[in-house]
Amino acid sequence: MAEGIKEVSDATFDAEVIKSETPVLVDFWAPWCGPCKAIAPILEEIHKEFEGRLKIVKCNVDDNPSTPSSFGIRAIPTLMIFKGGEKVEQIVGMVERAKLEQAINNNL
Amino acid sequence: MSDVDYDFVIVGAGPAGLTAALYAGRARLSVLVLEKAAPGGQVLVTDWIENYPGFPEGVSGYDLIEKMTEQVKRFDVVIQTGEVVSMDLGGPVKKLELKDRTIAARTVLIATGASASRLGVPGENRYLGRGVSTCATCDAPFFRDSVVVAVGGGDTAIQESIFLTRFVKKVYLVHRRDELRAVKVLQERAAANEKLEIIWDSTVTEIKGSDAGVAAVAVKNLKSGQESDIAAEGCFIWVGTDPNTAFAKGHVEMDEGGFIITDDHRQTNIPGVYAAGDVRRTPLRQIVTAVGDGAVAAYEAMHYLENL
Numbered sequence: 279m280a281e282g283i284k285e286v287s288d289a290t291f292d293a294e295v296i297k298s299e300t301p302v303l304v305d306f307w308a309p310w311c312g313p314c315k316a317i318a319p320i321l322e323e324i325h326k327e328f329e330g331r332l333k334i335v336k337c338n339v340d341d342n343p344s345t346p347s348s349f350g351i352r353a354i355p356t357l358m359i360f361k362g363g364e365k366v367e368q369i370v371g372m373v374e375r376a377k378l379e380q381a382i383n384n385n386l
Numbered sequence: 387m388s389d390v391d392y393d394f395v396i397v398g399a400g401p402a403g404l405t406a407a408l409y410a411g412r413a414r415l416s417v418l419v420l421e422k423a424a425p426g427g428q429v430l431v432t433d434w435i436e437n438y439p440g441f442p443e444g445v446s447g448y449d450l451i452e453k454m455t456e457q458v459k460r461f462d463v464v465i466q467t468g469e470v471v472s473m474d475l476g477g478p479v480k481k482l483e484l485k486d487r488t489i490a491a492r493t494v495l496i497a498t499g500a501s502a503s504r505l506g507v508p509g510e511n512r513y514l515g516r517g518v519s520t521c522a523t524c525d526a527p528f529f530r531d532s533v534v535v536a537v538g539g540g541d542t543a544i545q546e547s548i549f550l551t552r553f554v555k556k557v558y559l560v561h562r563r564d565e566l567r568a569v570k571v572l573q574e575r576a577a578a579n580e581k582l583e584i585i586w587d588s589t590v591t592e593i594k595g596s597d598a599g600v601a602a603v604a605v606k607n608l609k610s611g612q613e614s615d616i617a618a619e620g621c622f623i624w625v626g627t628d629p630n631t632a633f634a635k636g637h638v639e640m641d642e643g644g645f646i647i648t649d650d651h652r653q654t655n656i657p658g659v660y661a662a663g664d665v666r667r668t669p670l671r672q673i674v675t676a677v678g679d680g681a682v683a684a685y686e687a688m689h690y691l692e693n694l
Contacts, residue, residue: 312432
């Protein structure tokens with residue numbers, strides 16, 4: 279059984295994302311963002327589908343301002359894929375499941 | 387054995403599609419709603435809705451859509467993720483081509499809505515998500531105490547610009563004419579808002595910046611021809627919408643802007659195929675009109691099915 283999507287913070291971002299051995303998809307979100315809530319079920323499905331091959335984490339931009347600002351994020355939802363500590367993909371705004379799957383597959 | 391998968395397939399789960407699903411579900415048709423991303427469409431990026439009856443204090447776009455979706459789910463309606471890429475509407479059985487499968491239906495409702503138009507100026511795509519935005523409710527908090535430019539003159543432009551002023555230091559709203567199209571109550575609020583300044587008779591010609599994001603917006607006055615740069619960290623664009631009808635091109639009749647032409651019954655030029663909401667050629671694109679369209683289209687689809 280896959281666990282739920284884990285929250286990361288400014289303090290844990292380096293350990294959970296940058297130093298991760300598996301590729302990581304980070305969902306930058308906030309509670310006031312309608313489209314962020316709308317894509318959450320798609321991310322849950324992706325989380326199950328790619329279990330073991332891709333780690334998915336969420337970063338609340340209200341509680342953790344320095345991580346999003348270090349990546350120049352000025353829109354949410356923003357999804358980023360990290361591989362070996364490097365950002366390899368960035369998707370801004372609402373995204374369809376098929377498009378997201380393709381972006382993940384391109385980077386695994 | 388049935389020759390079709392569903393009586394009624396609705397493409398798009400915004401207010402029009404969800405209302406059609408509600409009516410068709412209550413009529414006990416077999417209904418499938420296909421949504422390519424997440425239910426809601428443009429409503430999701432609307433921060434606050436004040437013109438949908440029944441909510442005296444207003445309602446957030448997300449809450450309204452969540453309630454509409456919940457209501458639909460009470461009536462055995464199937465909502466699936468899927469994007470229609472092409473259609474075959476020739477025979478009595480309509481075929482919808484998805485990336486991974488084909489769905490056969492007796493009637494089809496196109497309710498795919500519209501998307502925010504772009505300006506088509508240099509820098510716009512480059513800085514999307516790094517200062518360029520079409521969604522104040524998603525992105526405004528990233529511009530706290532900044533100066534931003536907004537573009538447009540309709541209801542959306544004014545309403546969202548006023549929302550921006552809760553966060554930013556200053557909004558310069560660039561509008562190509564010398565008066566606003568927006569409804570009077572919004573014009574009054576705009577005029578009373580000290581953080582909002584309207585740059586009349588002007589268009590945006592370029593969005594400039596660096597790796598850090600947007601730094602300035604180039605503006606041209608259409609009357610004097612004078613050009614100037616406004617130092618700004620953001621550029622919010624609300625200049626109307628384009629219909630999401632690429633997949634339907636050549637299959638149903640459209641106007642020159644790609645909006646689908648229907649009769650009073652919301653039927654397209656193909657019997658049994660309907661269009662509802664923002665995707666339709668219509669004088670007013672609102673949640674209330676989309677909802678009304680959806681109900682009419684579902685009602686007409688029921689009649690069409692009864693007479694098959």
